[in-house]
Amino acid sequence: MNDYKLAILFLLKKVKTNKKGLCPIRCRITYSKTRKEFSTGLLIKPEAWDSKQQVAKPPNKENNILNAHLSLISQKINEAFLMLQISQENFDVDDIYRKYKGEDVKTEIAILGAYDLHNEKTKKLIGVDFNKLSWSRYVESRRKVAEFIKVYYKKNDVKLSNLDLKF
Structure with a gap:
């Protein structure tokens, strides 16, 4: 604050x-x-x-x-x-x-939110620019990052502005 x-x-x-x-x-x-x-x-x-x-x-x-x-x-x-x-x-x-x-205040995106956004866009492009195997690797990458955040930061998600070089 x-x-x-x-x-x-x-x-x-x-x-x-x-x-x-x-x-x-x-x-x-x-x-x-x-x-x-x-x-x-x-x-x-x-x-x-x-x-x-x-x-x-x-x-x-x-x-x-x-x-x-x-x-x-x-x-x-x-x-x-x-x-x-x-x-x-x-x-x-x-x-x-x-x-x-009366407008919405900008919301800051978090890491897993960015992953979700990317994975949704990639899923729509299966068969056009990506294959299903590439998409599944992105999903697995998101899962591993989520697990890392829970262990290392002890949180469910981390905002992009709070990231440092250690991440």
């Missing part, structure tokens, strides 16, 4: 000011010294933005709605961050963004 802090910053993209004098608000997520910036889809007049307090001022109906949207975005990002912390797996700023957007 990572003990890094999550930082959420809203900033204006003043170079993209439109004809009405409104500029887009961008959101920057910083986690473990990496950043992910994306558009919020919200527009504001640059003079109404207080960058230190991260809110639109003065309080009026339009600015209150904008501040509520920004607060909701921040809340959803924090919720995604907490859910990833609970999962007990390593994650990065892109995973936080994917979780915020």
Whole structure:
């Protein structure tokens, strides 16, 4: 589990000011010294933005709605961050963004998973590029690697990122 802090910053993209004098608000997520910036889809007049307090001022109906949207975005990002912390797996700023957007967080493949994927593809190619004997050797190789992992690592499977030269 990572003990890094999550930082959420809203900033204006003043170079993209439109004809009405409104500029887009961008959101920057910083986690473990990496950043992910994306558009919020919200527009504001640059003079109404207080960058230190991260809110639109003065309080009026339009600015209150904008501040509520920004607060909701921040809340959803924090919720995604907490859910990833609970999962007990390593994650990065892109995973936080994917979780915020409602997409699946990338799953890391393990050795036996890679073997299974390869063996399924090879089985479909029996008679075309491979013969049945070659496929059975791949299956046997997978079995031996699984046995090795159980004995040496005392686990059912090992993620590819956890492999070292000793393997």
